[in-house]
Structure formats: C-alpha cells, structure tokens
Amino acid sequence: MDNKSGGWTDQRIEAIIGDLLRAGVVFSGAIVAIGGMVYLIHQGNTVPHYGVFHGEPSDLRSVTGIVRDGLARRGRGIIQLGLLFLIATPVARVVFSIFAFAVQRDWLYVVVTLIVLAVLMFSLTGGQV
Amino acid sequence: MTILGLTALVFCGSLLAGLVGSLTGLGGGIIITPLLTLLLGVDIHYAIGAALVSVIATSSGAAAAYVKEGFSNIRIGMLMEIATTTGAVLGASLALHVPTSAIAVIFGLVLIYSAAMSLRAHDVGDAADKPDAIAQALELDSTYPTSGGLKGYHVHHVVTGSCLMLGAGILSGLLGIGSGALKVIALDEAMRIPFKVSTTTSNFMIGVTAAASVGLYLKHGYIDPGLGMPVMLGVLAGAFLGARLLPRMKTSVLRHAFSAVIAILAVEMIYHGLTGKL
Numbered sequence: 001m002d003n004k005s006g007g008w009t010d011q012r013i014e015a016i017i018g019d020l021l022r023a024g025v026v027f028s029g030a031i032v033a034i035g036g037m038v039y040l041i042h043q044g045n046t047v048p049h050y051g052v053f054h055g056e057p058s059d060l061r062s063v064t065g066i067v068r069d070g071l072a073r074r075g076r077g078i079i080q081l082g083l084l085f086l087i088a089t090p091v092a093r094v095v096f097s098i099f100a101f102a103v104q105r106d107w108l109y110v111v112v113t114l115i116v117l118a119v120l121m122f123s124l125t126g127g128q129v
Numbered sequence: 130m131t132i133l134g135l136t137a138l139v140f141c142g143s144l145l146a147g148l149v150g151s152l153t154g155l156g157g158g159i160i161i162t163p164l165l166t167l168l169l170g171v172d173i174h175y176a177i178g179a180a181l182v183s184v185i186a187t188s189s190g191a192a193a194a195y196v197k198e199g200f201s202n203i204r205i206g207m208l209m210e211i212a213t214t215t216g217a218v219l220g221a222s223l224a225l226h227v228p229t230s231a232i233a234v235i236f237g238l239v240l241i242y243s244a245a246m247s248l249r250a251h252d253v254g255d256a257a258d259k260p261d262a263i264a265q266a267l268e269l270d271s272t273y274p275t276s277g278g279l280k281g282y283h284v285h286h287v288v289t290g291s292c293l294m295l296g297a298g299i300l301s302g303l304l305g306i307g308s309g310a311l312k313v314i315a316l317d318e319a320m321r322i323p324f325k326v327s328t329t330t331s332n333f334m335i336g337v338t339a340a341a342s343v344g345l346y347l348k349h350g351y352i353d354p355g356l357g358m359p360v361m362l363g364v365l366a367g368a369f370l371g372a373r374l375l376p377r378m379k380t381s382v383l384r385h386a387f388s389a390v391i392a393i394l395a396v397e398m399i400y401h402g403l404t405g406k407l
Contacts, residue, residue, distance in 0.1 A: 010271075014203060021189045021336075029186075029365055036136075036358040044133035048355060050165075053172035055350025062348070079354035083182055086361065087343050089189050090336035097207060108268070112207050116337065119214040123221070124344035 013100040017093055024089030031082030039075025091120055132355065138169065139179075140359035147187055147367020150309075151332070152375060153247060153384050157364045158184035158306045158339075162236065163394040166407055171356065173229050173407050177305030178351035181343050183364040184307040188336030190368035200329040202271050205284065205322070209294045210334055213312070214341035216298020221342035224303045225349060233402025236304050240395035243310035244388040263287045264320075273326050282323055290320040302342035307335035 059065035060080050067084075069077025094117050101109040130138075142164045143157065150157030158180045165176035224232065264270060264284035272279040293315035297308035309331050316327035346352055401407045 010203065014201070017203070025186065025189045025365060029362060032358050032361055035354070036362070039355065039358070040133055040136060044136075045131050047130070048132050048135055050135075050169070050171040050175055050353075050356065053174040055174075056353060057350075060352075060354065061350050076354040079358045080352070083352065083354065083357050083361065086182065086185055086189070087340050087347075090185060090340045093189075094207075094210075094337060097203065106268070109204060109207060112211060116207060116210045116214055119211070119218060120337070120341050123214075123218050123341045126344060126348045 008100065008103045013097075013104075016100070017096060020093055020096055021089060024085065024092060028082045028085035028089065031085060032079050033082075035070075035075050035078025035080075035082055037075075038078060042075055087124075091117075091124070094120060135169065136355070136359045139165070139356065140363040142168075143183060143360045143363025144367040146183070147190075147364035148371045149367075149383065149387050150187055150364075151190075151368045151371030152378065153387050157187045157367060159240065159243060159309070160391065160394060161360060161364070162305060163240070163398055165356070166233075167394065167397050167401065173232060174351050175353050175356055177224070177232075178346050178353060179356040179360040180305040181339050181346055182352065182357045183360045184301075184305070184339040185336045185343070186361045186364045187368045188307065188332055188334075188339070190365045190372070200273055200325050201333045202269070202322070202326055202330050203333075204267070204271070205269050205316070205320070206330050206334045208267060208269070208287075209291065209312075209315070210337050212291045212294035213298035213301065213308075213334055213338040216295040216300075217302035217338050217341035218345070220299040220302025220304075221345040222302075223299070224305075225345070227303070229407055230402045230405050232304065233398050233407045235300075236306075237395040237397075237399030237402060239300055239304060239306070240391050240398060244391040244395065246310050246314055247384050247388050247391075259283070261285045261287070271326075273323055280323075282326070283321070285321045286319045290315045293319055298338055298341070301335075301338050302345075305339075305342075305346070307339060309335055 059069050060076065063084065066077060066080045070081030094113060098110055098113045098117065101113060143161065146157035146160045146164065150159065161180040161183045162176040165171040165179060166173050260270060260283045264287050267287065269284040270282065272281045293311060297311035297315065300306065300311065301308040312331035312334060313327050316322045316331055317324055
C-alpha cells in the first residue's frame with residue numbers, strides 16, 4: 001500500500017487520524033468541563049436521584065434539543081452538547097477515512113468505509129431494528 | 130450524598146477505570162457499569178449510558194496516542210467495523226426489550242469471560258506463517274514496529290474474525306461496553322495478529338462500535354449529563370495516562386490484578402441480577 005499516490009502513506013493517514021481524534025476529544029472534553037462547572041455551581045449541593053430510572057427529559061434526547069439547551073447555557077445542556085461532540089469524533093474519523101482511502105485510490109476500502117458510515121448514520125438518526 | 134460528592138467519587142473511579150482499561154486493552158467501560166450500579170446504587174440504564182460515553186472517550190483518547198506509534202492496522206479496523214457496528218445496532222435495539230435483571234446476569238457472564246480471557250498467554254503466530262488468500266485480497270497484511278525495526282505479519286481467518294466481531298458488537302450495544310476482550314480474541318486468536326497490533330486496533334474500533342449504539346441510548350434517555358460528565362473526564366484523564374505508559378510497561382501483573390477485580394464484580398452483578406436487586 002505504500003506510496004500509491006502523492007505522499008498519502010498509511011503512516012501519514014494514521015498520524016492525521018490521531019490528531020483528529022485528539023482534537024475531537026480535547027474539544028468535547030473542554031465543553032463538558034465548562035458545562036460541568038456551570039452544573040456543579042448551580043446544582044452541586046442538591047441530592048441526585050439516580051437509583052430509579054425515569055429517563056432524560058425530551059430536550060436532552062435529540063440533537064436539536066441538546067443544541068438549544070447548550071446555547072441557552074444551561075449546565076446539563078452544555079455537558080450534553082459536549083457529549084454529542086465526543087460521539088461525533090469517531091464518526092468524523094470514519095468520514096476522514098473515506099477521503100483518505102479515496103486519495104490512495106483504494107476503492108475497496110472506500111466502499112468498506114461507506115458501509116460503516118451508513119450503519120452509523122442509521123443509528124445516530126434514531127433508526128432501530 | 131450531594132451531586133458534588135457523587136461527581137467527585139464517579140470522577141475518581143472513572144480515572145482508575147480509564148487507566149487500567151487502556152493498559153490492559155479491556156477498556157474502562159467494562160467496570161464503569163458495575164462501579165455505578167453496585168457501589169453507588171445508580172440505575173443500570175443510566176450506568177450503561179455513562180459507560181457508553183466512557184467507551185468512546187477511552188477509545189478516542191488512547192487511539193490518538195497509539196496511531197502515532199504505528200501499532201494499529203486501519204484496514205483491519207475498518208473492515209471489522211462493518212461487523213461490529215451492525216452488531217451494535219442490533220444489540221442496542223435488543224437492550225430496549227430485555228429485562229434489567231437479564232442484562233445484569235449477561236453482564237456478569239461477559240465480565241467473567243473477559244477476566245478469564247485476559248489471563249491467557251499471548252501466543253503470536255510467527256512471521257514465517259503462510260499468507261491467507263482472503264486476507265491478501267483484502268490487503269490486510271501489514272507491518273508493525275519492534276525493537277529490531279519493522280516486522281511484517283500475515284492475517285488469517287477473516288470470516289471467523291468477522292463473526293466474532295458481530296458478536297462483540299451485539300454485546301457492546303446490549304451492555305454498553307467496548308467488548309475489547311472479544312475483539313482482541315478475534316484479532317489475535319482467530320486472525321493471528323501480533324498482540325500490540327490487536328490491542329491497539331481493538332481500542333481504535335471500540336469508539337466507532339460504541340458510537341453505533343449510542344444514538345439509540347440517547348433517544349431513549351439513557352445518557353445523563355450529570356453522570357456522563359465525571360465519567361467522560363475521569364476516563365479521559367486515565368486513558369491519556371495509560372497510553373503514555375503502555376510502550377514501556379509490562380502489563381502482566383496488572384492484568385492478573387484487574388482480572389481478579391472483574392471476577393468479583395461479575396459474581397456481584399449475577400447475584401444482584403438473579404435476586405432482582407438491580
């Protein structure tokens with residue numbers, strides 16, 4: 001697979017993927033940490049009820065609801081927004097891999113990666129079997 | 130206990146889980162759920178949601194460091210992700226219908242299996258092995274860095290590996306774990322990939338697998354920001370630390386200790402599941 005096209009070796013692709021993952025994690029981690037501070041300052045002294053499951057309110061279950069809450073600077077909404085970015089990190093890696101395999105003209109793996117992306121999109125848009 | 134106290138406790142536990150999980154290749158997610166349910170009395174649905182978050186964080190956090198070392202094989206990872214993501218969607222759909230007590234018992238059994246498997250010796254097929262036709266057609270053979278320079282390896286039993294990966298995906302979606310143990314088995318036992326490569330490639334795949342089931346968990350309200358926050362930040366801190374230590378650590382002692390902890394948690398999970406306490 002080496003040097004099939006202009007310097008896009010597996011090593012270089014892996015290095016870029018590494019940077020991409022790190023950036024995604026650091027970015028989402030920072031947002032979660034900020035949201036966490038807001039949340040703890042406002043609600044840190046109350047007692048949580050995690051012993052019984054009642055599910056999250058509907059605004060913390062969908063992408064649009066989370067973005068709305070996050071922008072309203074509510075602690076839990078900001079954290080959830082950060083968690084969404086974290087979830088998006090591996091998805092971004094898959095999207096980048098499609099590009100990387102295409103540059104290498106490795107069409108077999110472009111197709112493989114597209115299949116993986118299709119399954120991810122099916123799940124993240126709320127699809128279930 | 131107040132939210133502040135719980136957050137601090139969950140953070141510390143997650144830090145430890147992330148560190149040990151990345152050093153042993155088992156992933157921190159596997160002990161997040163027992164930690165939250167058994168020790169802190171959190172409902173198993175919330176625990177699974179938080180564990181999924183931790184699984185994505187561990188995988189991405191450690192992979193960022195691993196891929197630079199050149200240990201992972203991106204083609205094997207991507208090919209096997211077809212099986213793991215499909216399994217994950219199936220598993221997450223299944224989780225919505227399976228009763229809590231059954232989830233706890235299955236979780237316990239998987240924990241025991243993981244503990245046992247992490248103790249086995251790593252017999253790596255030697256490099257003079259014959260190449261495998263399917264693996265060659267799929268361009269899976271590669272090299273990895275050793276102290277004596279780059280070393281080539283051949284990949285075997287791609288179909289068996291894929292079937293194991295489908296199973297790993299189902300368990301990942303059902304239990305909110307990374308299924309690192311099963312993935313590593315598929316990679317080094319079935320496909321005969323060198324241990325360092327299988328551990329890092331597995332770690333790499335775990336995040337994508339978890340992302341494939343997390344959509345369903347989010348939609349059904351299993352992802353709680355109050356738990357997700359300390360779990361994610363704790364596990365990340367641990368995973369970054371672990372990835373730094375891995376290249377110069379002998380992990381056998383740690384594996385034995387971690388296996389013992391997992392076995393104890395497993396028995397607890399099964400007992401609580403059977404007596405309906407979870």
